[in-house]
Every structure is written in C-alpha cells, then in structure tokens.
Amino acid sequence: MNQHSTDSSDRIDRVRSANTFRELFLLPVWTLASRELKRFFRQRTRVVGALGQPLIFWILFGAGLRGSFLPPDWADAGMTYQEYFFPGVAVLIIMFTAIFSTISIIEDRREGFLQGVLVAPIPRSALVFGKLLGGSILAVIQTGLFLLIGPALKFAGLAPTMTLEVTAGNVAAIAAFLFLLAFTLTALGYTIAWPMDSTQGFHAIMSVFLMPMWLLSGAFFPADSGGWLTWVVRLNPLTYGVAGLRRLMSPGGRMIESSSLPSLGACVAITVVFCAVCIWASVWLTGRQSSKDTR
Amino acid sequence: MSTDPAISIQGLTHRYGDHVALDAISFGVACGEIFGLLGPNGGGKTTLFRILSTILPLQQGIATLLGLDVARRQDDVRRRIGVTFQSPSLDIKLSVRENLSHQAYLYGLSGRLQRQRVDSLLEQLGLASRASDRVESLSGGLKRRVEIAKGLLHQPQLLLLDEPSTGLDPGARHDLWRYLRQLRQQSGVTVLVTTHLMEEADHCDRLGILDRGRLVAIGTPDELRASIGGDCVTIEPKPGTDLAQLIESQFSVTSTRVGESLRIERERGHEFVREVVEAFPDDVLSISFGKPTLEDVFIQRTGHRFWEEEPE
Numbered sequence: 001m002n003q004h005s006t007d008s009s010d011r012i013d014r015v016r017s018a019n020t021f022r023e024l025f026l027l028p029v030w031t032l033a034s035r036e037l038k039r040f041f042r043q044r045t046r047v048v049g050a051l052g053q054p055l056i057f058w059i060l061f062g063a064g065l066r067g068s069f070l071p072p073d074w075a076d077a078g079m080t081y082q083e084y085f086f087p088g089v090a091v092l093i094i095m096f097t098a099i100f101s102t103i104s105i106i107e108d109r110r111e112g113f114l115q116g117v118l119v120a121p122i123p124r125s126a127l128v129f130g131k132l133l134g135g136s137i138l139a140v141i142q143t144g145l146f147l148l149i150g151p152a153l154k155f156a157g158l159a160p161t162m163t164l165e166v167t168a169g170n171v172a173a174i175a176a177f178l179f180l181l182a183f184t185l186t187a188l189g190y191t192i193a194w195p196m197d198s199t200q201g202f203h204a205i206m207s208v209f210l211m212p213m214w215l216l217s218g219a220f221f222p223a224d225s226g227g228w229l230t231w232v233v234r235l236n237p238l239t240y241g242v243a244g245l246r247r248l249m250s251p252g253g254r255m256i257e258s259s260s261l262p263s264l265g266a267c268v269a270i271t272v273v274f275c276a277v278c279i280w281a282s283v284w285l286t287g288r289q290s291s292k293d294t295r
Numbered sequence: 296m297s298t299d300p301a302i303s304i305q306g307l308t309h310r311y312g313d314h315v316a317l318d319a320i321s322f323g324v325a326c327g328e329i330f331g332l333l334g335p336n337g338g339g340k341t342t343l344f345r346i347l348s349t350i351l352p353l354q355q356g357i358a359t360l361l362g363l364d365v366a367r368r369q370d371d372v373r374r375r376i377g378v379t380f381q382s383p384s385l386d387i388k389l390s391v392r393e394n395l396s397h398q399a400y401l402y403g404l405s406g407r408l409q410r411q412r413v414d415s416l417l418e419q420l421g422l423a424s425r426a427s428d429r430v431e432s433l434s435g436g437l438k439r440r441v442e443i444a445k446g447l448l449h450q451p452q453l454l455l456l457d458e459p460s461t462g463l464d465p466g467a468r469h470d471l472w473r474y475l476r477q478l479r480q481q482s483g484v485t486v487l488v489t490t491h492l493m494e495e496a497d498h499c500d501r502l503g504i505l506d507r508g509r510l511v512a513i514g515t516p517d518e519l520r521a522s523i524g525g526d527c528v529t530i531e532p533k534p535g536t537d538l539a540q541l542i543e544s545q546f547s548v549t550s551t552r553v554g555e556s557l558r559i560e561r562e563r564g565h566e567f568v569r570e571v572v573e574a575f576p577d578d579v580l581s582i583s584f585g586k587p588t589l590e591d592v593f594i595q596r597t598g599h600r601f602w603e604e605e606p607e
Contacts, residue, residue: 116384
C-alpha cells in the first residue's frame with residue numbers, strides 16, 4: 001500500500017519537497033501574518049478604532065479624574081492621573097487590537113476563507129502562529145504610535161509632563177515586552193474566538209471578561225488599599241503586564257523600592273507563563289478536529 | 296504512474312447524532328475520470344465531499360484518495376488534492392494575485408516557482424488582466440475562476456469541486472466545464488464534482504446518484520438513462536379518480552405516483568399515450584411522454600421527485 005502511494009506522489013514531490021521547517025511552518029505563518037497586516041491597512045476604520053478610542057479615553061479620563069486621583073505609594077507624589085493612566089492605555093490598545101484581529105477568525109470561518117486554510121497541508125499550529133504574529137505586529141505598531149503621540153500632546157496642552165526614561169536599552173526592552181503582551185492578549189482572544197460562530201458572542205465575552213480584566217489590572221486605577229479588590233487585581237495575570245510596562249517606562253524614582261508594585265522579574269515571568277498558557281490553549285483548540293470546523 | 300484508483304470508498308458511513316448522513320457508501324473513481332455526485336441538497340454529497348477533502352473526520356468505513364488512506368495520511372492527501380468549496384474561500388480585501396500567492400505559500404511554493412505557477416494559472420484561466428484587482432470587485436464567474444486557480448496551484452492529481460457552478464450564469468458554466476475537460480486532457484487530473492443540477496451532471500463521464508445518504512445509482516449518464524426501459528409517460532389524472540388502478544389493470548403496467556402525477560415506463564410511449572387517452576378520455580387532465588432524463592432515473596431509483604421532501 002505504501003509503495004503505491006510513493007509512486008503516485010513522485011510528480012508532486014519533484015515539484016515541491018515541502019518537508020523543510022521553512023516551507024511547512026515559516027512560510028505559512030508569514031503569509032497568514034502578512035495577510036492580517038494587508039487587511040488591516042486596507043480597512044481604515046479599524047486603524048481609527050483601535051488607536052483613536054484609547055487616545056480619546058486617555059485625554060478625557062486624564063482631564064476628568066485629575067482632581068480625584070491619589071498617587072499610589074510606589075509613585076512620586078506629583079504624579080497626575082493621566083501619567084498613571086499612560087501605560088494602562090498602552091495595554092488597552094494592545095487589547096483592542098488583539099480583539100479586532102481575533103474577531104476576524106469568526107469572520108474567516110463564516111465567509112469561508114478558513115476552510116481553504118484548513119485543507120492546506122500545514123500544521124494547525126502554523127495557522128495559530130500566523131494569526132497571532134499578524135495581530136501582535138499590528139498591536140505593537142499601534143501601541144508604539146501611541147507611546148510617541150501621547151507625550152507629544154503636552155505641546156497641545158492635552159497631556160502632562162511625564163517622567164519617562166528614554167534610552168536605547170529601555171526602548172528595546174519596552175518593544176520586546178509590548179510584543180510579549182501583544183502575543184499573550186492575541187492568543188487569549190484567539191481562544192475565545194476560535195470556538196465561536198458569531199461576532200456578537202465575542203462582543204459579549206469582551207464586555208464581561210476582557211474589559212473587566214483590563215479594568216482590574218491596575219491600568220485604570222490603583223488598588224493597593226486592601227480588601228477584595230486588591231486580591232482580584234493580584235490574581236489577574238494582566239496586572240503583571242501593566243506593572244511590567246510601568247517599570248520599564250520609568251525605571252527610576254520611588255518605584256524601585258516599592259513592594260506593592262510587582263518586581264520586573266515577577267512581571268516578566270508571570271507574563272511569559274500567561275502567554276505560554278494562552279498559546280498552548282489556542283493550538284490545542286485549533287488542533288481538535290471537529291465537524292464544527294466545516295460549518 | 297500508479298494504478299490505484301483516484302478515489303476508492305468502501306462502506307463509508309457518517310452520522311450527525313442520530314441522523315445518518317451517509318449510509319454504507321461504496322464506489323470507485325478511476326484516474327483521469329470526471330465523476331459527478333448528483334443528489335438533492337441534504338442527500339449526503341456535501342458530507343462525503345467534506346470527508347474526502349479531509350476536514351470532516353472519517354467515522355466508519357474506508358476512503359482512499361490516490362492510494363492514500365484519508366484517515367491516516369491526512370497531510371499526504373492534502374498535498375495531492377485541490378479543493379474548491381461551494382462557499383467562497385477568497386479574501387475579498389486582497390487582490391487576485393495576492394490570494395493566489397497566499398495559497399501558494401500555504402502549499403510551500405515560494406520564490407520563482409510561486410510566481411511561475413501563479414502567472415501560469417492567471418493566464419490559463421483568463422485572469423491575467425484582473426490580477427491586481429481586489430477580489431471584491433470581481434463578478435461571480437471571475438471569483439469562481441480564481442477559486443479554481445487556487446485549487447490548482449500545487450498541481451494536484453485530484454480536484455474536488457463542491458457545486459462549482461453555484462452563482463454562475465450559463466456562459467460561465469459552459470466555460471467552466473470546457474476548462475475542466477481541457478485540464479483532464481492536458482494534465483490527466485481526476486475531477487470529482489458534486490452537483491444538484493441535472494444538466495450539469497450530464498457533463499460528467501460517470502455519475503453517482505446520492506439520495507438520503509445512499510448511493511442509489513452509478514454509471515455513465517447514458518447507461519443510467521438506458522436503464523429505464525423505453526419512454527417515460529407522465530399522466531396528470533383528474534382529481535378524485537383512481538386512474539392508477541384503472542390503467543394498471545387494463546394495460547398490466549406498474550405506475551409510480553410522483554406528487555399528483557403518475558409515471559409509467561413503457562416502450563413505444565406514443566402508442567401508449569393514445570391508448571390511455573382513448574380508454575379514459577374523461578379522467579386524464581394531461582399526458583406527456585419523453586425519452587428518459589436523469590431526473591427520471593432519480594425518480595425510478597428513489598420513488599420520489601428530485602426536489603421533494605420525504606413522502607411520509
């Protein structure tokens with residue numbers, strides 16, 4: 001039986017010997033990721049949605065909550081709310097981009113694009129990584145833009161003066177950490193989107209799970225006053241993403257000694273584990289062959 | 296080249312819960328054949344198509360494509376088959392060329408080989424002038440051509456097409472079939488097509504008719520039609536008369552009730568028409584006869600009309 005099959009496969013195998021890692025994995029990942037990028041930049045409203053809304057939030061909440069904000073114990077006494085909120089908005093942009101890019105899985109399935117990918121001779125993990133890589137690149141680009149635009153708004157009177165440290169070293173570290181966070185949140189979105197057959201369902205999960213997760217990550221308000229809220233924040237893996245970004249963006253000041261803000265090592269370690277769990281879950285879900293894939 | 300049949304299916308059964316979608320189907324397709332699966336929607340052809348295209352797990356029975364077991368050698372099968380689904384699988388925000396290149400990369404083709412294959416298919420399918428247009432701006436017929444080009448990029452030995460002429464006007468449908476025959480002739484590609492259209496089934500070398508998960512007939516279109524003896528006479532009786540009973544006893548024939556009308560197979564149909572009308576002038580509303588069509592074959596094998604719900 002096997003002899004027959006090698007006979008009949010000769011012609012194809014001469015044309016392509018797709019047995020290398022590059023052809024079997026990297027090429028599909030790259031083409032799926034670049035498709036995400038092309039689609040994104042061809043739908044301008046998506047660009048506005050993912051970057052514009054958080055930017056407006058940042059300015060409005062920054063102005064509105066200025067008076068009622070008490071800097072947490074790890075911060076310099078003069079910290080404004082808008083400055084506190086800055087890394088939080090960066091994480092919000094990553095989350096929005098992750099949501100937008102993973103919601104497209106549901107559309108891909110409904111519109112039929114996905115079935116063409118599912119019959120291709122590629123491992124399912126290549127499909128997952130293609131989607132995650134595309135979404136993560138978009139998230140990092142947009143967050144990077146925000147990190148540049150945000151402080152510059154000072155000149156328009158829309159942002160306070162912030163004590164950010166900018167060195168070649170920490171810009172690279174911030175970019176790397178943003179990428180890690182983007183991969184994590186895109187993978188999290190993927191695990192939610194993959195089993196769904198309607199985008200409405202995704203919006204529901206977004207409102208009751210993803211948004212609260214962000215709200216309770218120390219991105220929007222500090223929760224170091226004790227009580228149940230502190231515990232929820234501490235158990236939220238995203239807290240360590242936000243805290244890690246804070247530490248990378250301003251490595252000096254009172255933050256160093258403070259114990260109520262997790263250490264950078266803990267932030268990176270927990271985010272890496274969270275990321276690995278989300279990726280594993282995405283690959284596992286995608287690998288399950290079920291009749292649902294074909295609907 | 297191998298002597299394996301392109302497709303070999305034995306005892307294939309598939310259930311969705313209690314519903315039996317495929318009931319112990321067995322048939323084979325030879326290399327280089329254009330084989331059609333004809334049946335009404337819900338007859339099981341899409342389920343069969345999905346099993347063969349490796350996206351639906353095989354539950355029971357054996358299916359081999361090009362000598363490779365679909366259940367065990369999924370990736371090898373995927374490399375050798377081209378699949379065109381009924382619903383579009385193109386990214387409408389990408390151009391024609393981008394869609395094809397994307398597909399080529401998924402199949403491990405890159406660099407010059409990728410460009411050559413894409414260019415050659417754009418040429419063959421008459422898409423070269425639209426290569427840089429976004430797919431969303433194409434007509435249904437052109438989109439379908441891109442779908443087919445997509446399925447052929449990696450030079451599959453077997454092409455699976457699910458309802459390929461969905462949404463095509465008669466001209467485009469004609470072109471499609473001309474291209475499939477040309478493809479078979481030039482590259483020896485085996486083609487499996489599912490369809491619910493009788494006139495389309497006529498283009499196939501051989502046909503399998505699927506109804507409610509069972510393969511009710513298999514053969515060339517001519518063989519299938521010839522399996523019905525003589526002509527088909529269709530009578531619409533006046534309501535309230537038991538014409539079937541009367542005709543059966545007088546002419547010793549068997550009739551099939553199909554909806555409101557009676558169907559009788561009979562040689563020398565024209566004489567039979569006259570005899571019936573003379574014998575029961577008041578009970579016949581209309582009567583016609585004709586050479587058997589594939590629809591007649593379907594009715595004869597299943598006892599119901601092609602577009603009919605279950606009679607009970």
